[in-house]
Amino acid sequence: MRTLSKKYIAIGLTVLSLVGCSGFDELNTNPDAAVKTSSSMLATGLILNITDVTIASGKSFLSPHFLSKSVIYTEFAEDLQYNYLGRTNYDGIPTLTNIEKMIAFAPTEPLKNSYTALGKFIRSWxxxxxxxxxxxxxxxxALSGEKGTVAPKYDTQKQVFAGILTELDEADKLFAAGTKFDGDPVYAGDITKWRKLVNTFELQVLLNLYKKTAETDLRIVERFKEIVTSRPIFTSNADNFQLVYSDKAGQRYPFYKLGNPAVIYPMISETIVGKLKSLDDNRLYYYANPSPVKVASGSAVNDPTAYIGTDPSMIYSSISSIFGTKNYSPLNSRYTELPNSEPVFLLSYPMMKFILAEAALRGWVTTSTASAYYSEGITAAMQFTASYTPDNALYHHNMKMTDAYIASYVASDKVKLAGTTEQQLSQIITQKYLATFLQAPYNAFFENRRTGYPAFPINPASNGNTPATKMPIRWLYPQKELDYNTENVKQAISSQYGGSDDVNLQMYILK
Structure with missing residues (x-):
């Protein structure tokens, strides 16, 4: 893992199609600017497209967490906060055309293998x-425009998942036959780290197919077992697919206060505060600040009653009124005061442990028990938070998560895995939710959609979905597709959703 450097950001921004120059262009060319692209430059742009661009900054950094009900925003009534998904877009797909160019520029066969593997992973992601x-x-x-395809056909979701699984299998083999490569701001071109990521990501993909294990052509359980027993996967937080920040321009934590007018508006949601309190979980003191009103009236900063979560389903006027009183818990100061705060991951070692815990619970693997995987996931998640938080009362409110505390927490009756299969699933997904606070954008929403855990509050008076008693479960197709690829997108809507592009209708993996 490497710090996101200014060099990589600059390279990412210069990865554009280069054209020939006229005499005027030659006279006005900056001699210090890049005039020739390379595999490493293209790799940087592609990796940043799925990391830095996805993570975003300022209010946009928080937006996915409005939908997952962990953070509330008070400046305006945000669509995602009130469950209005609207239309998505395909804007990130054209950049994938750089994959073939990246491979073509590779000067040796081992490098070609590495860049081909990287391309397959990025496509899959x-x-x-x-x-x-x-x-x-x-x-x-999807990427056949240069071959004359102006209206790409739609593949079924099953075909897409089958293709993704095949590409990930191929990526693992290609990385194994590859060599260290340049242009990587995450793992510094370490192919072993990339193999771990590819295989861990495939476990995540496979788990989303848990309702389709009867479809033997997908080999879901067989693939899962094979990865766990014979391929490299994450072994510690050092393997996390994440960006690390520093106190340099263009490299600071995405919600750092400098140039960020959004810092004054977030509240912590009761959805997460309530769960942390009920479990006597010290992450409460690392994720949130106490209510300034409670502290002013004499409450200690480590008094759990001083931490007030706000109901994210309240109508906006009520939330705005609470904001005016200041009697709520804002984000912990470390998120805004520390330019290097904590890394932001898209897939992590603790997440993988919770994936394995669920798989063991479902009987997919017997390499360890669901309880052991679950405990390891909690331990690693808490260690991640503790290790990136300075030993300063401002950031942990005198409730430090020492190794002894973490061990006692995992062993406590409130936390240890117990009960029916469904109750244990709820515990696993809830701990994954707690471990991904301000991390892994949209993961908590997809996990709630898949399992129902943790339950998200729904208020018909504020819900932007129709019907107002339900969470939406998908986005609408892009308007550009309806305008320019009409026949194909309408056929997809017809075959899946009976002709209605409805945010409440179930896709293949949910049936």
Missing amino acids: KFFDLTMRLGDIPYSD
Whole structure:
């Protein structure tokens, strides 16, 4: 893992199609600017497209967490906060055309293997996100514009998932036959780290197919077991797929206060505060600040009653009124005061442990028990938070998460895995939710959609969905598709959703 450097950001911004120059252009060319692209430059742009661009900054950094009900925003009534999904877009897909160019520029066969593997992973990552939002999408024809395809056909969601799994299998083999490569702001071109990521991500993809294990052609359980027993996967937080920040321009934590007018508006939600309190979980003191009103009236900063979560389903006028009183818990100061705060991950070692815990609970693997995987996931999640938080009462409110505390927490009756299979599933997904606070954008929403855990509050008086008693479960197809690829997108809507592009209708993986 490496710090996101200014060099990589600059390279990412220069990865554009280069054209020939006229005499005027030659006279006005900056001699210090890049005039020739390379595999490493293209790799940087592609990796940043699925990391830095996805993570975003300022209010946009928080937006996915409005939907997952962990953070509330008070400046305006945000669509995602009130469950209005609207239309998604395919804007991130054209950048994938750089993959073939990246491979073509590779000067040796081992490097070509590495860059081909990287391209397959990035394709899989992008198409997975898109199919999770919509269902059927253009996949096999999606990047055929240069071959004359102006209206790409839609693949079924099953075909997309089958293609993603195949590409990830291929990526693992290609990385194994590859070599260290340049242009990587995450793992510094370490192919072993990339193999771990590819295989861990495939476990996540497979778990989303848990309702389809009867479809033997997908080999879901067989694939899962094979990865766990014979391929490299994450072994510690050092393997996290994440960006690390520093106190330099263009490298600071995405919600740092400098140039960020959004810092004054967030509240912590009762959805997460209530769960942390009920479990005597010290992450409460690392994620939130106490209510300034409670502190002013004499409450200690480590008094759990001083931490007030706000109901994220309240109508906006009520939330705005609470904001005016200041009697609520804002984000912990470390998120705004520390330019290097904590890394932001998209997939992590603790998340993988919770994936394995669920798989063990479902009988997919016997390499360890659900309880052991679950405990390891909690331990690693708490260690991640503690290790990136300075030993300063401002940031942990005198409730430090020492190794002894973490061990006692995991062993406590409130936390240890117990009960029926469904109760244990609830515990696993809830701990994954707590471990991904301000991390892994949209993961908590997709997990809630898949399992129902943790339960999100719904208020018909504020819900932007119709019907107002339900959470939406998918985005609408892009308007540009309806305008310019009408026949294909309408066929996809017809075959999946009976002709109605409805945010409440179930896609293949949910049935």
